[in-house]
Amino acid sequence: MATVHEWTGLEALALRKALRLSVRAYSEHLGVAVNTISNWEKHRATRRPNTESQAILDTALAQADATTHVRFETELAKLGEGGDPAASVARVTIPRPRAWEYESWSEDIERTVVALSHQNFAFATDLLHRWTSRYSTSDLDERGLYLLARAAALQGDLKRDQGAVVGPLSAQRSYAGARSLYTQLQIPRRVAQLDLSLAVVTEMAGDLEPAARQYEDLAGDERLAARDRARARLWVGTALSKDGHHDYAARVMESAIREFEDLSEQEDWSVAQQKLALAHRGAGNLDAALRLIDVARSTGVTESPMQRVRLDTAYGHILLSDPATLDDGLHVLDDAAKRAAQYGLTHQLRSITDIRRTADGASSPTRR
Known part of the structure; x- marks a missing residue:
């Protein structure tokens, strides 16, 4: 965003035009007398407030949205044409990238979010690379660093969904980079969200006990919104269940489900039903597991290939636990594996392979 080192009537006039306010409305907006504004604009560059x-003008500019900043820069250029443009440039720093480039970057970040929700990894990669390859941190002001941090966090989501969990070009590395930027920008909520993402990576890497401890800490972390704290609590249960503590995990998950109900978070509530179903499967409560997975399948979001694969994988896993439905479970897992391969969901594909391998090992004596 543009920064004014010393305001004159010229910059004050450019800001009024950018805000699209009359002199009277501008005076009310700033809390400054109409005559004062008229004097600024009459004398322009020769009058210094x-x-x-x-300070009032600094605040007004800082609080303006990005579109207003674009108009402010444009108005300054127009007004400079009638006088000494260099005089205005000396008092105003317009960073690179320009405001309209930041707008394009913001739009591409939102498009990346949509692309990732549909597991369109190639398109998401192109959108992110378009900007992260263009600028270094030294080129950017605070807004640019914020966008770079968001891009790094989304890069982590992309790598996580593709199954690249740890290593030089991994979700862990991208999340750590994003966390460092948010720490530099002093945005604690975003830092805590990245801590949550890093805990997910820890769990996916198979380090279940430390992941559970990290989730437990974050479940009570006031930096996070209530929804993220409830997710952390749910994921405590997930890590516990994977580590074989199914009954305890189920109690923790039920607590998270109640939180999602209180928050009216339907999507998270459905995901929690799915995870609770797997905890009951691990505890040997197959009737409860089947009932809960049916709830998850009937209420969950199925437009996302990732969530469809997760639901089908959980359903197939539960069906495999009963010899009477073992063949049905294998069929469901085969379909899930095809969809996972189609969308490049490597981590999910590995999970399906591990589940099938375990099922084959358990059933082989019977089949002989």
């Missing part, structure tokens, strides 16, 4: 007015 007093110290208090300088």
Whole structure:
């Protein structure tokens, strides 16, 4: 965003035009007398507002949205054409990238979020690379660093969904980079969200006990929103269940489900039903597991290939636990594996392979 080092009537006029306000409305907006504004605009570059007015104008510009900043820069250029453009440039720093480039970057980040929700990894990669390859941190002001941090976090999501969990070009590395930037920008909520993402990576890498401890800490972390704290609590249960503590995991998950109900978070509630179903499967409560997975399948989001694969994998896993439905379970897992391969969901594909291998090992004596 543009930064004014010293305001004159010229910059004050450019800001009024950018805000699209009349002189009277501008005076009300700033809390400055109409005559004062008229004097600024009459004398333009030769009139410097007093110290208090300088601060008021700083605040007005800082609070303006990105579109207003674009108009402010444009108005300054127009007004400079009638006088000495260099005089205005000396008082105003317009960073690179320009405001409209930041707008394009923001739009591409939102498009990346949509692409990732549909597991369109190639498109998401192109959108992110378009910007992360263009600028280094030294080129960017705070807004640019914020966008770079968001891009790094989304890069972590992309790598996580593709199954690249740890290593030089992994989700862990991208999340750590994003966390460092948010720490630099002093945005604690985002730092905590990255801590949560790093805990997920720890769990996916198979380090279940440390992951459970990290989730437990974050479940009570006031930096996080209530929804993220409830997710952390749910994932405590997930890690416990994977580590074989199914009954305890189920109790923790039920607590998270109640939180999602209180928050009216339907999607998270459905995902929690799926995870609770697997905990009951691990405890040998197959009737409860089947009932819960039916709830998850009927209420969950199925437009996302990732969630469809997760639901089918959980359903197939439960069916495999009963010899009477073993063949049905294998069929469901085969379909899930095909969809996972189609969308490049490597981690999910490995999970399906591990489940099938375990089932084959358990059933081989019977089949002989």
